[in-house]
Amino acid sequence: MSTKITEKVWSSEIEKRILDDWEKDNVFVNNDNFKENENYYIIDTPPPYPSGKPWHIGAAAHYSQIDMIARVARSNGFNVVFPIGIDRNGIPVEIYTEKKYKIRMRNMDRKEFLKLCEHTLDETEKEFIEILKSLGISANFKDTYHTDSTEYRTLTQSTFIEMWKKGLIYLGDRPSNYCIDCGTTIADSEITYLDKETKLVYIKFFLKDSTEFIIIATTRPELLFACQAIIVNPEDKRYRDKQGKNLKIPIFDREVKIINHKSVDPNFGSGAVMVCSYGDLNDVQLFRELHLEEIKSINPNGKTTKHAKQFSNLSLKEARNKIIEELQDQGLIEKIEIFSHRTPICERSKTPIEIISLEDYYLKQVDFKSELFEYSEKIKFYPEMHRQILLNWLNSISIDWPISRRRYYGTEIPIWYCKKCKYPNIPEPGRYYRPWEEEPPFDKCQNCNNDEFEGEERIFDTWMDSSISPLYITKFNKNDNFYKKTYPTTIRPQGKDIIRTWLYYTMLRCLYITEQLPWKNAWIMGYGVDDKGEKMSKSKGNVIDPLPIIKKYGADTFRLWSASEANLGYDFRCSEQKIINSQKFLSKLWNIGRFISNFELIDEANKPQKLNSTDKWILAELDNLSKKCNEGYNELNFFIPSNSIREFTWNIFAAHYIELIKPRVYNESKDEERKSALYTIHKCFKSILLLLEPICPFITYELWTKIYLDKKIINQKMFPKINNDFQEMALLTQRIIQFNSEIWNRKKETISNITNKPLSLKDPIKITIPNELELFSSDLIAMHNII
Template sequence: MDIGKKYIPSEIETKWYKFWIDKELFKAKGEGNGKFSMVIPPPNITGKIHMGHALNISLQDIITRFNRMLGKDTLWLPGEDHAGIATQHVVEKFLMKSEGKRKEDYGRKEFLNKVWEWANEYREHIKKQIMAIGASVDWSMERFTLDEGLNKAVKKVFVELYNEGLIYKGKYIVNWCPSCGTVLSDEEVEHKDEKGSLYHIKYPIKDEDDYIIIATTRPETMLGDTAIAVHPSDERYKDYVGKVAILPLIGREITIIADKYVDPSFGTGALKVTPAHDPNDYLLGQRHNLETVQIMDEFAKINENGRKYAGMDRKTARKAVVEDLEKEGYLVKIEDLEHSVGHCYRCNTVVEPFLLDQWFVKMKPLAEKAIEAVEKSDVTFYPNRWKKVYLNWMNEIRDWCISRQLWWGHRIPVWYCDDCGHVNVSEEDIHICQKCGSENIRQDEDVLDTWFSSALWPFSTLGWPNETDELKKYYPTNLLVTGFDIIFFWVARMIVMGEKFMGDKPFSDVYIHQLVRDKHGRKMSKSLGNGIDPLEIIEKFGADPMRFTLAILAAQGRDIKLDPKTLESYSKFANKIWNATRFVLLNMDNFEKIDLTPEMLELEDKWMFSRLNKTIKIVTESLNKYEFNIAARELYDFFWNEYCDWYIEAVKNRLKSDENKVVAQNVLVRVLDSSLRLLHPFMPFLTEELWQNLPKINDEKYLITAKWPVYDKNFVFDKEEAEFEKIKAFIRGIRNVKADINIPQITKVEIAYKALDNDSWIVNNESLIKELAFVTNIIIVDKKPEKAATSYVDDTIEAYVKLGELIDINAEKERLNKKKEKLEKEFTKYDKKLNNPNFISRAPEEVIEEVKENHTLIKSQIKKLEKLIEELN
């Protein structure tokens, strides 16, 4: 039996994915030993899968395949997000470049047809990328956040919330992107520190030869000022409260008011109040019944209220206003200032606070049950620290602006009657006014925030509002795997909507996955050019090594520093699995399946089964707690360091003997079978390919649906395991001595040992030691021989490698001393850096960590050399 000499991922990955699809092995069966369901965080159709997606999908697939092998009725539901702002933005740019037309040139209907064409094409791109990673999603259940079923769900939710008074329309300061032409939620605004200026401006007091100075970062907005505010306890301004100031350049009379919101320590302590262009000023204006003067349009250009500045964009207006203020003697000074500025998360345009009629959801009443669900641990966060983050935000939650000034999305199900003014809200499209019967009605032009439809994802995708079998079986889902950056966008809102419309949580567990950074700990970005494309990684190494790498680095609560060299390491691991399987298959001549009993087993067999069962236990427990890195590390150590490096080596001689090989063959196959099962969730393609070639020890057809290994206490042999571990340490000591003093491992040596107590474990396993350590003879001595190096010490034995004429002792001492001197110089260099306060305060964290690691490593190497030199003396 031979599988070929080389592991070539491209030859097996497409083959097996197609096979699993054709056999419908990803499909939920509707029956099983329990239930596991999960919805995929729908990726936006606008972009390529990045390493964060690859991590997210890999971890979800690991858990899905694990639960499927546990025999559960398993559903992992796939889908894509229509990504309202991003998709419309991309398609508008594409059409302008390719056809030279704006969306208005097409009209709403034709433009949406164009977007649908684009969306359907890019949905297929996204699907292919998800498939390449190996995601075992049930494609027969695929959904889209803008499909007909979700549209029905969205309308029902909107209408019910509206009828309960939980959705309302009103003027409010919103985050407006002048480039995208739509509202952004608070979470869609990215704040960046930028260098700016603080402008100090005189505001004259009416009928007095006096003035008050305000300080502002946005002088162009003063055109819309309707008050000046000071803190009530600010002694500097107590005599100014109630007086009237004259707005420079405009001449409008504005009142000086007192409000505790004002920070006396910022600027001059006097605040210009522009209710239409600042969210805090808007609230301040509400409290004091101030006039609201809007001075910008939706393109961030000054409107007619800005008088002579009308038509200027905000940047040009700022320059003109400052020049005029200086010319007329109102500008006192300009200071440099670094401050936080909000940008659109899509196009990076500076966001403009804008007063607009918008639709809102009242969140406070809806948040109560969603808070309770997490407080009572009906919904559990992994890692737990995200629970506090969630609760802090939910307890301070503000109303949610859900309307967007777009064409692509779920259109708001509201119709206005131009005859009687009635607002018609309906789940079905209507053509006459529900109140007066007029046909003179028009639908609201806006669409709903993309997150509104996404908030319904766990139940709308299962058929709600219809009472489907899928909804009954798979809601609530078991797990959500997502990133920390959308806890507020999405996780919180799903919990809110699940509690409201299903009367139950949408999922039991939320696993917040890590951020994938570059090897230096920097965020991956286009500007830094440090991004890693998962599709390129798959092409170079294969999907399985990439998945395993991401899993073994996925420690809860810690970002992943991804070094391409790490991917190479786990590509070698995949090769090791392939080669070990090939070795086993090539040694299966006349294989006969037998029922193994403990009495049949040799020491190394018992050790192997004991280690296997303990590995099964740790991996199973780790996956149940979403400790992916612990499970992956355990599998790596077990398969490479124990099965390959020790057990296979230990049974090679037995496989050459027709009389002794049958038990060894059966142990090899059974342990390999269990190992491939344990590895399957992490490395599905490789393991399925190899498992299909194993001698069959049961009637299971496919690894993907095979049973997960179960811990068997009858095949745990603690005593024998401990004995074999001593033999390993004994052999490792011999190998280390050879490595340290440049003796080739295959060079045969003589071993002497001094027995302080029971030495039966050496006597009984002498042939195994000789074979694995290349030893000619093992003798008992009363004391350490001359020209010997200590290789092993414990409470019962002291063992030595007899060097004899194998090396020139003096030459070896000279070599080791030179090596020690070189390491000491290296150590001094690192030691100086760590004791240099300038280095510690200025060097990047990752550089300091690297220096610390090298410092520790070299210190241990020096100690080891000192011990060796002492031995040779």
């Protein structure tokens, strides 16, 4: 009798060897050729963005769980397509590259800059893929796609052209969010908010031809010259007699009217507010509503326009300081207060957003809102509660999606403008176009027959690329057969923080192109938060790097922790203590395996005729475990199986069952009873391994192959069958645990008169076995040495 497992402890070193095995055997290369009637399962994996280090522990947990989805689907007999892509377009890499090389994008040759970005991406991507692989992600790494590849960008452009032809794209000149640092228009979804301290300046505005003045409180004195109205609350008694009168704008010598508007809060500042183009979104609305004429105040380079007169061509900060200075000199400032105010900032560069009017391309979405609501109802959400995030977002959409960006590292907008008539000429879809450096693919303007063109220099918002991932992975426009079998895809797994972007935009884009939803299910995971329960962010400095943790504890420990930490959809706390707990369970499992591997395998083929009652009892509990796991796996909630497996394996199977049958398996004289125990213990252990495989693929693989010497490895097997044979036996579980505990307690309380210490567990004891446990009496007597 000897163990088949030589290593005394489970360690991450063993995982590395297993990874090599898998790589050699090509275990997870996706199968492109679906057979007739085969069930398939397509995962629209989020393409991670390699935007520098460190990576986020929540993201590593996220990908671990997506892998569990894939493994569960395989265990349920599906042919799984699990692609992996890397999202590489957009502003983050540009900003990261600028910092890394200490350069400015706009002071550089475009081509040179693109090369540097690519280099940066290649570097970070490499490390990234290594982490994913070391986590045991069973995706198709041989075929990793990149959103900045020629092939991907071709698809981005051709789907754009298709939408253009459907009349869904238009050029709009209207106020939009603009990031001065990034030098581009950005979408609402790219804005976050930050509480910032700012000056609230109280300025005197004199009434026309009068020495009477009113006080205007503003946080944007630099926009004084773009003021087109003063608004007050109609209920406000202070201004009741002034309504409709004209006020003189200080310094700039222009007149504006005092207008009633109920949006004004009489308690804020002085109760009188200046309306400028544009201090904030509210101003935009007021300009529209009151039919005010826009005064352009800020240039795309972030400097004041000519309308600022002597203050023109200044940065906003300079303009603000100089205007305040001038107002002070003229004695027009009553006071200045400091107050904290929620400021919209650019998600990427953290610069405050300005609202300026620029020409940009828009994709229609407002007209389509009611249909989008209808389609949203057809997606199954895991968990259901997160559907609301999408619905809230849909509700709040008020303008179309600006899709053009004045940046470099992204997919080019494929348009050439006629030099003579400015008509936008669109090429035929099918290849990748770079209008800023390429000759146009046509000789004459489609509008005026002129033969000179100017290429578009702008690129797309990155969500234009990532929002077609379901089309790309199903080989849309490339392999019709494959596409027909795989689209719509089965599931979109993603974080709840990008519902209003990735999930929403994917829905929109794919509906425009295919008139079908891109997936049937959306699986939404919560954030990884710190040990206080607060969201991790770089600015807070509480981001945990997953790499050292994975290295220290191993992938399976990390995965088990991730699965058992929180219910699906809820945020999960990251604490090292919890990770250590998972490691302890794997160690327990390893040792159970070492024990079991001492004994010969009795399987279905040589199953004993008669099973002992104790064996029937644990098989009943095993069935219950399988059911519980199935429930959890069906809901794609790995919290349920991970915790039930732990509970069963440690607190029932190891603590009570194994102790009960030890005497039998060591006693070779009673062959039938021994065989019954060995059959059962192997059956239980095999089931535990099968059930745990999606969560901990490494240790289950190792134990399976070592103990069962099975050619067909565990990750190609199905979940255990549920037999429902001895269900009523499971009712006795609590009684068994209670009785064992009673005896252990009794022994502990009894002081031996030989050693003067409590009785040891193998010392004999006199006790009556209760009637309902009579079934197990022979095992109980042997286990406790009952006399």
